[in-house]
Structure formats: structure tokens, C-alpha cells
Amino acid sequence: MAREIAEPGAGITLEELQLATRNHGMPLEALRYPITPVGLHYLLIHYDIPVVEPESWKLEIGGLVERPLELSLADIRARPAEELVVTMECAGNGRARLERRPISQPWLLEAVGTARWRGTPLRTLLEEAGLADEAVEILFTGLDRGVEGGIAQSFQRSLPREEALRDEVLLVYEMNGEPLPPQHGFPLRLVVPGWYGMTNVKWLARIEAVDRPFEGYQQSTAYRLRLEEDEEGRPLDRMLPRSLMIPPGQPEFLTRERNVPLEPCLLEGRAWSGTSPVAGVEVSADGGENWNEAELGQEADSAWAWRSWSYRWEPPAAGTYELCSRARDEAGNEQPLEPDWNLGGYVNNAVQRVRVVVS
Secondary structure, eight states, X not given: OOOOBOXXXXXXOHHHHHHHHHSBOOOGGGGGOSSOOGGGSOBOOSSOOOOOOTTTOOEEEEESBSSOEEEOHXXXXXXXXXXXXXXXEOTTTTGGGSXXXXXXXXXXXXXXXXXXXXXXXXXXXXXXXXBOTTOOEEEXXXXXXXXXXXXXXXXXXXXXXXXXXXXXXXXXXXXTTEEOOGGGTTTOEEEOTTBOGGGSOOSEEEEEEEXXXXXXXXXXXXXXXXSSTTOOOEEOOBOOOEEEEOOOSEEOTTTOOEEEOSSOEEEEEEEEOSSSOEEEEEEXXXXXXXXXXXXXXXXXXXXXXXXXXXXXXXXXXXXXXXXXXXXXXXXXXXXXXXXXXXXXXXXXXXOEEEEEEEO
């Protein structure tokens, strides 16, 4: 199925609006919270939220293992638990701002959130099951089902063996100290720190060790970087660095243009990267022509959570300004001024631009 691309200047379609009412982003003023309240955390649901009876639900672990397991929620909660603060971002964040917009969930910049996740490490359960040497990937299947690309399917994603065995990969049953809400994967979901959101399969039903790379729709067709339909493309994995700013001042209702007084203004935001820790954030008040280093806040609660930053901006005069911030990580990755286009509208981490009127 060919990816639909909007004509230049075309508005959001009814189908996209329908997706946007089912899913939601995090209001950018919620960047003030180190841990995003559950109701403000971004949400993307591919199909329908499945109805799950916790008393009868079971997780199957099978495939290339010596001792297949079937575990109840009580069995999983009885295992050793860990808690980890993780920033999660949708791979399509920023898609709606692309020229030649791919028609899909029309994210602006708000498809992100940071939660305190509690669960049991995946690695210990795979070791308990006796992971075979021939297993090269671990396949995760959710209970959510639908049709995509003309294919009826359960939502499925896989991880390379070495990624699945990372200590910090969790099978999660709590979010911010409470049981997972239905929309976030109750009763159990996968959380893979550092990877884009599609990796974190919700409503887990089965984990299977396989001897070859998974070629299902969500792995081989969706969530790949390609410029043409006939390209094999490159699969998406870790989040690129991004900084977001809390929009300063007060908004105009419809346009969200910001209004601030002519006085010193503290600009604040958060930055993250799935590859390595954030090394710095720069701020521009002229659309990216000139940059000044922001001050990073204290280290985040974990290596996988966003980090705060701040910058004291003194507008030189009344007028209109375009504020930007850009992050760089310790691996040398930095946000670009302009996005790189691709068919899916993925991994667009170009700098945020905030129009501000100083009066």
C-alpha cells in the first residue's frame, strides 16, 4: 500500500482529524513537570483499546526457549521489580509540520512524555525460560488487532537479542505508581528505554524467541526510513536528540502566538536523546541565526529521562521574535534547523520555533 502524501498547502484531512481525536499529545506547558501526569502523557493507539480481564489474562513466553512459560499478572508482580523514569517519544513527532506532509497521525511537537514505570526485567524471564543460542530476535505481540496496509494483524514488534537482554528493558504493570490505565497497555506492556514509542508494545500477550529477523508489517513496512516506496529503507530504533521549550508568556487562543512583556524572561524546557546523555542546549531569539548556551538543570532521575534547561532572555526591544532551542548529546548528535523528509514523516527532530510578540 503506497503512502499517501498531502499536496502542498493542503489542510488536515477528515481521516487525520479522526486519528487526532483518538490520540493526543502532551501540552507543552506540561514540560514543567519532571514526571508527566498520566492524563497529559502523549498517547498513540493504532487500533482499538482491547478489553482485558486481569483474572484470566496470561502472558506466554515461547519459541526458541527450553522451558516455555505461561504467567498470570500475579506471577509477574511476584517477580523482582524495578522502577525506572523513561522519556518516550513517538517516531512521528513533528510530522504535521513537514512540507509534502505524509498523511497519518498529524503530530506537531507534543508526542512525548516522561513516566515512572515499574515492572520486572525482561532479561530475567528470558533466562528463566532458557533462551536458546539460535534465537536472534525477541518478538512481542499485543492484544490490539486491526487492519493496516490492507493486512489484518495484531500489533507486533521485535528487538534484536542483545537489545532485549539489556538490564533496563522492563515488562511494566505500573505507571506513576498506579496500575497501567487501559489506554497505556493494561495489564502489561513493554518499555524499552531510548527507543521510539512504537517499540514499547502495549497489552502484551506473547513473547517469542525467533531465529530470524521479524518481517511483519510494523517492522518491515511501517516505521522505516525511506524516500521511495520501493526502497528497503532503514528501521527506526533510538530517539534522536530533541529540545522543547515551555512556550513563554500568554497565548492567543487560536494561533497560540505568545505575548510577553518587555522585561527579562526566563525560558525553560527539557531535552533528551535515546543515544547518549544530553551534553548541552542552545537558545536562539532570531530564528537560529545566533545561539547562546542555556544552563542545564540537575541530572535527570535516570539516564533515560529528559533533562531540564533554562536561559534568561532579555528582549532588546518590543517586536516579534522567533525563539528556538536545540539539543546536542554526548555522542555528537545535534538537532538540525530543518527536517529531513521521508515517506513516513519519521524522526523529524528539527528545532522547535516559537513565535513571540514582545510588547
